Amino acid sequence: MNWALAAPELVLAVSALGILLNGVLRTRDSTILCTVLAVAVCVITAVLVIDTPTATAFGGLFVSDAFSRYSKLLILAGTVLCVVLSLDYNSRQRISRFEFPVLMLLSAVGMMVMSSANNLMTLYMGLELQSLAVYVLAAFARDDIRSAEAGLKYFVLSALASGLLLYGISLAYGFSGSMDFSRIAQAVMDPAGVSAGLTVGIAFIIAGLAFKLSAVPFHMWTPDVYEGAPTSVTAFMSTAPKVAPFVVLLRVMFGPFGHVTAQWQPIIVLISIASMLLGSFAAIAQTNIKRLMAYSSIGHMGYALVGLAAGTQTGVRGVLVYLLTYVVMSAGSFSCIVAMRRRGLAVDKIADLSGLARNDLTLATLLAIFMFSMAGVPPLAGFFGKLLVFQAAVDAGMWTLAIIGVLTSVVSCFYYLRVIKVMFFDASVAPFDVRSRSLSVVALATGAFTLIFFVYPAPFLGAANQAARALFG
């Protein structure tokens, strides 16, 4: 038993419980303290993650390698950004409670377990831990009927997806005789000998994970939940909880099912194309910026799936870079959206941004940077993610996929640029309330990263490359 390998998860879990205990025991409101502690714990965990060696533990249930380390750091970074971002929003919405950062930490623990999963059971356990925390978060504004509805909707549909996933796991177990990734890989060594039952199992596992990614056709919950949940939770949902299922999907597809690439590739291609198309076209009609971001994230998952569909190491590297830029852009965009508040009330219509550039040029410029980056305009960070996944698709001979990707990103430019147009060229309305410092910090940091990523992308590309290599061993 190599407990040390799971040290980051253990530390994070125990600290989360400790913070919870602290919050319960203290009589005064301790939200700020808990939040600060949560950030500190995340930082400590990140240090521990960097320090973990490459090995397996708990009888092969748990693995630590460059891939899991990259994923965990990304998850922690997303979590920290969202913890900071939610502080001000929650207090102004009067939903500020010390449980909020604790739930985020627990969710992060689940996600880290997912990315280290080397066994279908570990995977499921991590996924459920992550999801349970997010259900509660989505319904966190208890008195707001929309928030409650969002939480319930997410819970019910997610339960269905979990059912699908579990069914897939049971089929895989039944037909391969094991839940261990390496054993399953041995069982499907010969693609010709793969039984129909296992194939159906793979399909169900993909369906279950695609739900978490909000990839078409399992995306239906996304716009409603994004819109209904408190914006701080929406921001969280669109960052780290997108990364974890994706890295799990990568690990499952290239680990146990790495020998049957030809069989799952068409499915991923289909899901990817459908997501890109829906993400770009459906967003055109949106008037609510949170719904817009929901469709935008559906589209982004479609682009990232292009890298998976390529089925190569460069494709995986592309996905990992894409996820990095996506998390940063997403956190940045939401830090701007969270700042949309007039006379104490949060607003979320695109029209509310009208003429923002004249009232708050900094905020408008930052949001414009994120929108440009999401649209994939060089030299911003978002461009490189797209470039790498499309390049991987082209290298793998998947021209159709790459061309559809490019065309849909042209279409998606429309609604990203419309936001910019509304901010810079439309008549200005009443200014927003003064931004808190914590939001500005998040927005400026992510904006700076997005803007200057192209100057020195080597460390990130190198890390992604190493992670991808670990997956292909």
Add this chain to the structure above:
Amino acid sequence: MILAVAVFAPLLGSVACGVLGRAIGDRPAQAITILCMLLASVCGVSAWYEHIWGGVGTGVSQIADWIDAGSFRLNWALRYDSLSVSMVAMVTCVATLIHVYSVGYMAHEKSTTSRFFAYLSFFTFAMLMLVTADNLLQLFFGWEGVGLASYLLIGYWYDRPSANRAAIKAMVVNRVGDLSFAVGIALIFFSFGSVNFETIFASVSQHVNDTYRLFGGEIRSYEVIGFLLFIGAMGKSAQILLHTWLPDAMEGPTPVSALIHAATMVTAGVFLLSRMSPLMEFAPHARDFVTFIGATTCLFAATVACVQNDIKRVIAYSTCSQLGYMFMAAGVGAYQASMFHLLTHAFFKALLFLCAGSVIHALSDEQDMRRMGGIWRAVPVTYVTMWLGSLALGGIPYFAGYWSKDAVLEATFAAASPVGTYGFVCGTVAAFLTAFYSWRLLLMTFHGTPRADAHVMAHVHESPVVMLAPLVILATGAVFSGWLLHASLIGDHNDTYWQGAIFVKQGNHVLQQVERTPLLIGLLPTVTGVLGIALAYWFYMFNPALPQRLAARYARTYRFLLNKWYFDELYDFLFVRPAVWLARELWQVGDVQVIDGVPNGLASMAEGGSVQVVRIQTGSIAVYAFTMLIGVVVIVSLFLLVR
């Protein structure tokens, strides 16, 4: 060296005037250009004098590298021989006088005129570049520069739609010729591997028997090249078929017409044939074509000039006709006669245009001869100088035109070829018509009862000295230039003048035979000229009702001539309308419907699709769950199918 000064002084003037014109004001700007032009003409004339009589030999002065691509090397260089110095001397002198004249003519302009003077100087520079070029590409540079300047100057009054139309027409019609010229240059490069005159002329004899396979037959390459070069010359020199721009070019201010018609631009084509004489001499069929086109233009333009009512238009067609003479001479191999006529013509044609400008000036911008008449007492200097110009143009003995036109006609006769004879007949008839329309113009403009209204007549006045001085100087040239120059240029010892700048093949004795033409042939142009003058007097002085009666009697012929043989209408039908139709189709169908329509249609489809897609987003959990299950079914079936 002084040649370089002569060439680049106008450029300096043009740039200085164009760039600083607004800053330093009109007067200083005009002064700068005129000073530069004066410098240029002094240098031009002394270069000419030194070369012809001072014993300075033919040469080339390099200025700068231009193109150095692989084996293709080209320099900016000035060629210094009899042809170029003659042209430089003529162009700089005439252009200088026109600059001076413009000061008076443009005095009534409301806006600043520095732009006008900058263009004029640039025009001169381009023409000088053309005539001093040492290679065909540099010549083409000048050629296009002249075209550009003519476009700018014809359209100088850009607020007039007719001026803009005329400018565009000049540009487009010239483009047809330019294309052919460019192809000709390319063929020369393919044949000789160079576009340098020295290289080309040195190896002409090596490629005499080269042929191109064209239209299913073998055609000698020199014929093709000669033909293409001549098409280019036709465009610039307004020969029939490509002449339509020249009469319209008078939409520009009158000094511009004088510059275009006398010194620059239209003479470029004639100069090109003389310059390329070493090659043209070996292209007899192309030269026959030159003679034929020249003769036809000569007669055609003269007939049209007889019935035009616009004073400048008459002179414009007269230019067209005189250019026909020059091409005729070049076509039969008498390049010297051609150049001689070019030089004398420059004097009297510039004179006539400037006189016409003076008349227009006197009559408050009236150009229609039907509303002139009876003003000769009021404008004595203009009247006298215009007489002298007309005498020169009409070929009355001892005036400039007499010497050169006689030489041309005798050369065509001496050529003793069918096409030469055709040229002789056309030329003689045209000489008659020339005298007729010249005196028709004189009589209608200056004599008879005044037909302008009283208000205009009250204002009739002689032009200021700044306009009259150039008239007097040009009149002197129109009177004496033929007499002074004919012995040198076309006499027995013309070799010492041309010093090999014009190449004449062995066996081409046209010019020698001119001396031996029968006396009667030599007298014929004079006789027909006098008859033309007499007819004009009878029509417009003694029996003024007759022209109207004739016009009514032969209405169809009259309208045919008045409408310039319907060339404009024909071209409008053949080229302009199809082009406009095509452009309109490309715009309204190609651009608006297809190029705009496709993205607009896609955009509205995307918008519509977006609304449809969002419609299933009902908010109902059951629908969502159902969609997920359908998704799973699709994926599982696909998985099983692919397997």
